[in-house]
Amino acid sequence: MIKEEHFTDKVADVIQLDETLSDIVKAQVMRNLAKLKGTKVNILITGATGCGKSSTINALFGSDKAKVGQGVAPETMDIKKFELSNIVLYDSPGLGDGKEADLRHAKSIIEKLHEKDPQGNLLIDLVLVILDGSSRDLGTSFQLINEVIIPNLGEDNKRLLVAINQADIAMKGRYWNDNENRPEPELIKFLEEKVNSTSKRIKEATDIDVEPIYYSAGYKNGNQAQNPYNLSKLMLLILQHTKEEKRAVFVQDINKDSNMWKDDDRLKDYRGEIQKTLWDSVKESASQGADIGGAIFGAPGRVIGGAIGAIGGFISGLFSGW
Ligand SMILES: Nc1nc2c(ncn2[C@@H]2O[C@H](COP(=O)(O)OP(=O)(O)OP(=O)(O)O)[C@@H](O)[C@H]2O)c(=O)[nH]1
Ligand SMILES: [Mg+2]
Missing domain, CATH: 3.40.50.300 (P-loop containing nucleotide triphosphate hydrolases)
Structure with a gap:
C-alpha cells in the first residue's frame, strides 16, 4: 500500500513557496508543522x-x-x-x-x-x-x-x-x-x-x-x-x-470515504463543524509563535500566495461530496 503524503508536508510546501513570508516566519511554521506531524x-x-x-x-x-x-x-x-x-x-x-x-x-x-x-x-x-x-x-x-x-x-x-x-x-x-x-x-x-x-x-x-x-x-x-x-x-x-x-492530526487518519459520514440526525451541521474544527486547529498549530495568523490563514478570499486556497481546498477535499 502506498503511504499517503502527510497533510503537514502539503501545508509546508505551500508555505515554502509563499514569497510574502520572511525566512524567520517560514522557519517557525516549519517547526510547528514538524511538531504537529509527530503529535x-x-x-x-x-x-x-x-x-x-x-x-x-x-x-x-x-x-x-x-x-x-x-x-x-x-x-x-x-x-x-x-x-x-x-x-x-x-x-x-x-x-x-x-x-x-x-x-x-x-x-x-x-x-x-x-x-x-x-x-x-x-x-x-x-x-x-x-x-x-x-x-x-x-x-x-x-x-x-x-x-x-x-x-x-x-x-x-x-x-x-x-x-x-x-x-x-x-x-x-x-x-x-x-x-x-x-x-x-x-x-x-x-x-x-x-x-x-x-x-x-x-x-x-x-x-x-x-x-x-x-x-x-x-x-x-x-x-x-x-x-x-x-x-x-x-x-x-x-x-x-x-x-x-x-x-488537527485527525485530518490525517479520518476515514476519507464520504459515505461513512452522510447519514445523521441533522440536528446540527456535524460535517461542517468537523471541517471547521479541523481547519481552525491546523491554522492555530501552524501559525503558533509566528506573526502570520492574519496574513496566510486569514479570511478566505484574501489572496496571499494562494496559501488559503491550497490548504483550505485540501481540507475540504478530504470529504469529497460533502
Ligand atoms: N446492525 C448492526 N450491526 C453492528 C453494528 N455495529 C457492529 N455490528 C455487528 O456486530 C457484530 C460485532 O461487532 P464488532 O465490531 O466485532 O464488535 P466488537 O466490540 O469489536 O467485538 P469483540 O471484539 O468481539 O469484543 C458484527 O457482526 C458487526 O457487524 C451496528 O451499528 N449495527
Ligand atoms: Mg473487536
Whole structure:
C-alpha cells in the first residue's frame, strides 16, 4: 500500500513557496508543522463483547483496521493497539466475560488510564465506551463505567465519552428505515430514553455528567452492507473532547470515504463543524509563535500566495461530496 503524503508536508510546501513570508516566519511554521506531524492522539476504546468496537474503529478511520467478529466468541481478548499515522487506538474488552477475565480487563484498563507519556502527561487522551444499544442488560457496562473508568479518570472528566451503538437494531430492527438509513419516530423515542437513562445511571452512581449519543457503526456482511448513522456526530464529539492543540492530526487518519459520514440526525451541521474544527486547529498549530495568523490563514478570499486556497481546498477535499 502506498503511504499517503502527510497533510503537514502539503501545508509546508505551500508555505515554502509563499514569497510574502520572511525566512524567520517560514522557519517557525516549519517547526510547528514538524511538531504537529509527530503529535499522537491516544484513544482507548472499550465495551462489552460484540458491542461494535472494531466496527466503530473501521468506520471512523477506514475499513479493515480492526477485525470484526462474526461468531459469539469475543474477538478482543486483551488490549490491542492499532497505530495509525497520528491516532493510536487501544481496543480493550469490557466486562462480562467471566470473573477472571473481568478482573484482568479491569486491571489493564486501570493501568492504561494511569499511564504517562514521555512528557509526563496522561497517555490516554480519550476513553470511548461503547454500549450495545440492542442489549437489554447493560449492567456490566455501567459497572465498567462507574466502577472502573470514572474512579480512575483523574481530574479530567472530559476524557470520557459514552456512545450507544447499534441504534438500527435497538428495537430488534423495527422502526429502522432501511431505505433512508435512519430511525423512525418510535425508535428515536426509544433511543432518546436509552440516552437519558444511561446518563442518569452514571450520574446517580458517580455524580458525573455525561451526554451519551446513539449511532450505528453500520456493517458489511457478505453482499449486505449498511452505512453508519450519526458517525459524524460521534466524530465531532471526539474532536471536542480532544485537547485543542491535538485536534488537527485527525485530518490525517479520518476515514476519507464520504459515505461513512452522510447519514445523521441533522440536528446540527456535524460535517461542517468537523471541517471547521479541523481547519481552525491546523491554522492555530501552524501559525503558533509566528506573526502570520492574519496574513496566510486569514479570511478566505484574501489572496496571499494562494496559501488559503491550497490548504483550505485540501481540507475540504478530504470529504469529497460533502
Ligand atoms: N446492525 C448492526 N450491526 C453492528 C453494528 N455495529 C457492529 N455490528 C455487528 O456486530 C457484530 C460485532 O461487532 P464488532 O465490531 O466485532 O464488535 P466488537 O466490540 O469489536 O467485538 P469483540 O471484539 O468481539 O469484543 C458484527 O457482526 C458487526 O457487524 C451496528 O451499528 N449495527
Ligand atoms: Mg473487536
